[in-house]
Amino acid sequence: MNYDYYDRNKGMQLARAYVPFQRLNQVFEPKEALMKGTLFPELYMPYKGKGEDLNGGRYYE
Amino acid sequence: MSREQKLLLLEIMQYSFALVETNLYLDTHPYDERALKLHNSYSQKYHELLSLYEAKYGPLRYTQMSGCPWAYINDPWPWEIDFDVI
Amino acid sequence: MWIYEKKLQYPVRVYSTNPALAQMIIEQFGGADGELSAGIRYLTQRWTMPTNQAKAILTDIGTEELAHWEIIGTIVWKLVKDATIDQIKGTPFEAHYVNHGKSPYPHDASGVPWTAAFINSKGDPIADLHENMAAEQKARATYEWLINVSDDPGVIDALRFLREREIVHFQRFGEALRIVQEELDRKKYY
Numbered sequence: 001m002n003y004d005y006y007d008r009n010k011g012m013q014l015a016r017a018y019v020p021f022q023r024l025n026q027v028f029e030p031k032e033a034l035m036k037g038t039l040f041p042e043l044y045m046p047y048k049g050k051g052e053d054l055n056g057g058r059y060y061e
Numbered sequence: 062m063s064r065e066q067k068l069l070l071l072e073i074m075q076y077s078f079a080l081v082e083t084n085l086y087l088d089t090h091p092y093d094e095r096a097l098k099l100h101n102s103y104s105q106k107y108h109e110l111l112s113l114y115e116a117k118y119g120p121l122r123y124t125q126m127s128g129c130p131w132a133y134i135n136d137p138w139p140w141e142i143d144f145d146v147i
Numbered sequence: 148m149w150i151y152e153k154k155l156q157y158p159v160r161v162y163s164t165n166p167a168l169a170q171m172i173i174e175q176f177g178g179a180d181g182e183l184s185a186g187i188r189y190l191t192q193r194w195t196m197p198t199n200q201a202k203a204i205l206t207d208i209g210t211e212e213l214a215h216w217e218i219i220g221t222i223v224w225k226l227v228k229d230a231t232i233d234q235i236k237g238t239p240f241e242a243h244y245v246n247h248g249k250s251p252y253p254h255d256a257s258g259v260p261w262t263a264a265f266i267n268s269k270g271d272p273i274a275d276l277h278e279n280m281a282a283e284q285k286a287r288a289t290y291e292w293l294i295n296v297s298d299d300p301g302v303i304d305a306l307r308f309l310r311e312r313e314i315v316h317f318q319r320f321g322e323a324l325r326i327v328q329e330e331l332d333r334k335k336y337y
Contacts, residue, residue: 016328017277017280017321017324018321018325019280019317019318019320019321019322019324019325021089021090021322021325022086022090022318022322024086024090024093024095024096024099027079027099030075030076030078030079030103031075033075033078033079033082034074034075034078034079034157034158034308035308036308036311037307037308037309037310037311037312037315038082038311038312038314038315039078039079039082039083039086040082040086040315043311043314043315043318044311045311045314046307046311047290047291047294047307047310049294070154071158073154074154074155074156074157074158077152077154077156078156078157081156081207081211082315084207085204085207085208085211085315085316085319086319088200088203088204088207088319088323089200089204089319089322089323089326090322091199091200120153121152121153121154122150122151122152122153123150123151124150133153138153139153139154139155139217139221140155140159140217140220140221140224140225142155142158143160144158144159144160145160
């Protein structure tokens with residue numbers, strides 16, 4: 001089945017939240033996946049760690 | 062727990078985790094054939110490792126068979142293991 | 148039903164004895180945005196959730212959260228199991244100790260006991276999925292604050308794992324929301 005079904009011709013409506021569908025691409029080896037916390041490189045978003053800015057919301061690398 | 066046992070358990074944990082990831086992905090992408098192939102290959106490897114482990118060290122699940130005495134209760138329990146082999 | 152597998156999901160290593168840190172980590176054991184809340188929240192919502200995909204995601208992520216609860220309990224226990232009374236006295240853990248000894252107990256870092264008031268299940272699938280996405284972000288943020296105050300490399304490593312899981316769970320609930328929205332739209336018109 002083509003997942004584009006969910007996106008194609010649907011358009012987006014007001015007052016709704018949309019998270020894009022992940023499309024399976026590469027995967028980490030199980031050993032590395034367990035250490036990182038995910039099998040999928042595109043979902044791996046490690047915490048940069050405490051810098052001077054202790055406010056939240058920056059969870060990209 | 063011997064180093065050998067810890068390493069085998071660790072490998073089981075790695076494949077078990079890979080399966081959790083393919084499981085969650087497939088829950089929202091049930092028609093993804095590539096994901097299914099990946100999941101099935103992890104499943105095969107996982108069950109091989111599990112059979113090996115349980116035959117040697119006793120059951121990790123209550124559903125499995127055991128020699129006498131009932132090996133499922135053996136220590137160490139999961140929170141007691143020191144994973145110093147990593 | 149639930150089956151227990153005699154292994155932790157992640158290989159937890161704790162290198163130090165630190166009751167004060169244990170009291171902070173316990174936030175994810177019995178706190179509002181912790182793993183017990185997450186597990187009970189998702190498993191509670193299953194009965195009124197439409198679509199097989201969403202029922203599966205609530206079941207499987209809810210189950211995984213209980214495995215995370217076990218990891219947090221393990222971290223707390225490893226941080227205090229060898230602690231002497233002198234190491235406990237004068238730390239926030241002392242209050243926990245006089246009630247519960249060294250045993251992990253589901254309250255938050257301030258001692259507020261776990262309550263169902265920490266979770267929501269509206270029986271409305273759109274509300275429930277948004278609740279879950281918010282919960283995953285709050286858990287992710289809590290892990291970042293915990294990483295900031297931790298100094299044990301093993302503890303930090305486990306916290307990083309648990310934080311990454313929240314990001315993946317957010318993605319899955321987001322996808323479930325798309326699927327459920329699609330289904331509810333479809334039923335509206337046909």
